[in-house]
Amino acid sequence: MGYQHELQLKVRDYECDIQGVVNNSVYQNYIEHARHEFLHQVGVDFAALALRKINLVVVRAELDYKRPLQSGDEFTVGTILRQSSRVRFEFMQDIHRIADGALMFQARIIGTSLNERGRPFLPPELAEHFHTIPSSPQV
Amino acid sequence: MGYQHELQLKVRDYECDIQGVVNNSVYQNYIEHARHEFLHQVGVDFAALALRKINLVVVRAELDYKRPLQSGDEFTVGTILRQSSRVRFEFMQDIHRIADGALMFQARIIGTSLNERGRPFLPPELAEHFHTIPSSPQV
Amino acid sequence: MGYQHELQLKVRDYECDIQGVVNNSVYQNYIEHARHEFLHQVGVDFAALALRKINLVVVRAELDYKRPLQSGDEFTVGTILRQSSRVRFEFMQDIHRIADGALMFQARIIGTSLNERGRPFLPPELAEHFHTIPSSPQV
Amino acid sequence: MGYQHELQLKVRDYECDIQGVVNNSVYQNYIEHARHEFLHQVGVDFAALALRKINLVVVRAELDYKRPLQSGDEFTVGTILRQSSRVRFEFMQDIHRIADGALMFQARIIGTSLNERGRPFLPPELAEHFHTIPSSPQV
Numbered sequence: 001m002g003y004q005h006e007l008q009l010k011v012r013d014y015e016c017d018i019q020g021v022v023n024n025s026v027y028q029n030y031i032e033h034a035r036h037e038f039l040h041q042v043g044v045d046f047a048a049l050a051l052r053k054i055n056l057v058v059v060r061a062e063l064d065y066k067r068p069l070q071s072g073d074e075f076t077v078g079t080i081l082r083q084s085s086r087v088r089f090e091f092m093q094d095i096h097r098i099a100d101g102a103l104m105f106q107a108r109i110i111g112t113s114l115n116e117r118g119r120p121f122l123p124p125e126l127a128e129h130f131h132t133i134p135s136s137p138q139v
Numbered sequence: 140m141g142y143q144h145e146l147q148l149k150v151r152d153y154e155c156d157i158q159g160v161v162n163n164s165v166y167q168n169y170i171e172h173a174r175h176e177f178l179h180q181v182g183v184d185f186a187a188l189a190l191r192k193i194n195l196v197v198v199r200a201e202l203d204y205k206r207p208l209q210s211g212d213e214f215t216v217g218t219i220l221r222q223s224s225r226v227r228f229e230f231m232q233d234i235h236r237i238a239d240g241a242l243m244f245q246a247r248i249i250g251t252s253l254n255e256r257g258r259p260f261l262p263p264e265l266a267e268h269f270h271t272i273p274s275s276p277q278v
Numbered sequence: 279m280g281y282q283h284e285l286q287l288k289v290r291d292y293e294c295d296i297q298g299v300v301n302n303s304v305y306q307n308y309i310e311h312a313r314h315e316f317l318h319q320v321g322v323d324f325a326a327l328a329l330r331k332i333n334l335v336v337v338r339a340e341l342d343y344k345r346p347l348q349s350g351d352e353f354t355v356g357t358i359l360r361q362s363s364r365v366r367f368e369f370m371q372d373i374h375r376i377a378d379g380a381l382m383f384q385a386r387i388i389g390t391s392l393n394e395r396g397r398p399f400l401p402p403e404l405a406e407h408f409h410t411i412p413s414s415p416q417v
Numbered sequence: 418m419g420y421q422h423e424l425q426l427k428v429r430d431y432e433c434d435i436q437g438v439v440n441n442s443v444y445q446n447y448i449e450h451a452r453h454e455f456l457h458q459v460g461v462d463f464a465a466l467a468l469r470k471i472n473l474v475v476v477r478a479e480l481d482y483k484r485p486l487q488s489g490d491e492f493t494v495g496t497i498l499r500q501s502s503r504v505r506f507e508f509m510q511d512i513h514r515i516a517d518g519a520l521m522f523q524a525r526i527i528g529t530s531l532n533e534r535g536r537p538f539l540p541p542e543l544a545e546h547f548h549t550i551p552s553s554p555q556v
Contacts, residue, residue: 012450014301018294018349024197025167025292032163033429040489057207058163063200071296072457151311153440157433157488164431172290179350210435211318302475303445310441335485336441341478 003078004131005038008098011073021068027105028061031093034077035109042129053116054123059088060110067097067104074098082131087120088112089130142217143270144177147237150212160207166244167200170232173216174248181268192255193262198227199249206236206243213237221270226259227251228269281356282409283316286376289351299346305383306339309371312355313387320407331394332401337366338388345375345382352376360409365398366390367408420495421548422455425515428490438485444522445478448510451494452526459546470533471540476505477527484514484521491515499548504537505529506547 009030017023049056069075075097084090088110095105112120148169156162188195208214214236223229227249234244251259287308295301327334347353353375362368366388373383390398426447434440466473486492492514501507505527512522529537 012446013453014295014303014446014449016296017292018296018298019194020296023292024171024200025164028164028167029429029431032431036430055158058204060204061163061200061202063202065197065199068196151307152314153307153310153434153442155435156431157435157437159435162431168290168292171292175291297472302449302478303442306442306445333436336482338482339441339478339480341480343475343477346474 003080003094004129005034005041005079007034007037007077007079009033009075009077011069011071011075013071016071019068021070022073024063024065027063027065027069027095027107030077030095031079031091031107031109034079034093035091038079038081044125044129049113049123049125055114056111056123056126057114058109058111062108062110064106066106067102069095069097069104075104080131081126081129083122083127084110087122089122089126142219142233143268144173144180144218146173146176146216146218148172148214148216150208150210150214152210155210158207160209161212163202163204166202166204166208166234166246169216169234170218170230170246170248173218173232174230177218177220178265183264183268188252188262188264194253195250195262195265196253197248197250201247201249203245205245206241208234208236208243214243219270220265220268222261222266223249226261228261228265281358281372282407283312283319283357285312285315285355285357287311287353287355289347289349289353291349294349297346299348300351302341302343305341305343305347305373305385308355308373309357309369309385309387312357312371313369316357316359322403322407327391327401327403333392334389334401334404335392336387336389340386340388342384344384345380347373347375347382353382358409359404359407361400361405362388365400367400367404420497420511421546422451422458422496424451424454424494424496426450426492426494428486428488428492430488433488436485438487439490441480441482444480444482444486444512444524447494447512448496448508448524448526451496451510452508455496455498456543461542461546466530466540466542472531473528473540473543474531475526475528479525479527481523483523484519486512486514486521492521497548498543498546500539500544501527504539506539506543 015026080092091109093107219231230248232246358370369387371385497509508526510524
């Protein structure tokens, strides 16, 4: 699909709830882990940023639950990073079930960086990895 | 604020992550718990619904992170339930820090019910508890 | 029961797993939160200890699962702190279901403090709160 | 080491807590997942057992925290299953850090099966996979 990063994972039973499916909150764990793996791969170092008093923060998450992941399901998390506004970036993340390729979940995670005075900006370390597909209209 | 339900909670240290603040996914735990407490209070019984093969499911979550909750913070989750479309309902949920009343987090959780054939509908048990404030424009 | 600290909690649905009961790992969340609340109440300040390069760490946990907590259960966590060996302390923690007083879970959490060179010791801030009941034989 | 099953995993950042290390409760997630993968591999089917009203339950966990896992660490969970008493089995589980082979964590998880009348027994499906090394003295 042209993702910049793909991560393969498997549902663990403790992630499922009384209804026998992965709890809604756990999808955010999956995609946070995928974002960190992606950033690590392209050399964006949280620790180094933090030392320079730069914090990456999520300001908004839009999550679409398409089909429920279940015990034993293997799936991929595909990630694209792009600019969202002057001082914001966004991760577009899709979860597909490997067995049949079904789209299970889609997320748009909007973030920014705060400098040492708490003012939002786009760090160049991140900007150089922005995907060039056009962004969706900003909310 | 005219919430239909308010729940008071306190941050637990294991809910905080490396950055020293509540992890983004944990807010979904907080508001899910608040929704279940609200539904339980108005007599909507998941188990009874399930026996009639009715499942309540989340189809979309819009989450706005305003300020980070931290270790020891006490907060309220305020909840309003209203109709969102012909076959969908939505929970509007706000988290305020008790110490200073600051708005920390806002969520719009859109759900539906699936009958035994997997077709979406609005169960009357839920509809009778819809708040009468007008819904925001549907996405 | 002569606990030094008691905390009242309620099971949240997301803490339950496929089997419909609280997942085994979640009991450690409950009792960790109870220990932190206890220490906070007696004035032991993790942050202040950490500034002096003192870390409290768990070295062993013995957990007995008696009866499973379920959705909606309200329960208490009772805590006693005592000396366990020359350089170790232990928390004895019991979970009782409020509805019928049944003992659901018992834990013995053995910890120590590490000074800035990584050497274990008993910080006086903690020792002054040791319960005087005799310790069980040390493993 | 002669484990019957080995699983390779990697720490995810959301599993780390304020202290910057994997939270104590998360180790139980890791080893539960390893046990389920092991049982699945040898053909023990929870769902099929449950249909016959047989439940596998943990009655006691002994957990030794040797060294803390940290963000980014890759590790293995090695598992051995053996008989523990007439009606109990036990999993011996070790976590080693891959980078240097260091032993990070050891667990002894004692379980039993409950039949439809709640009486403990050893299901033959499990017994045929018991390792033949002698059990440690029973507590």
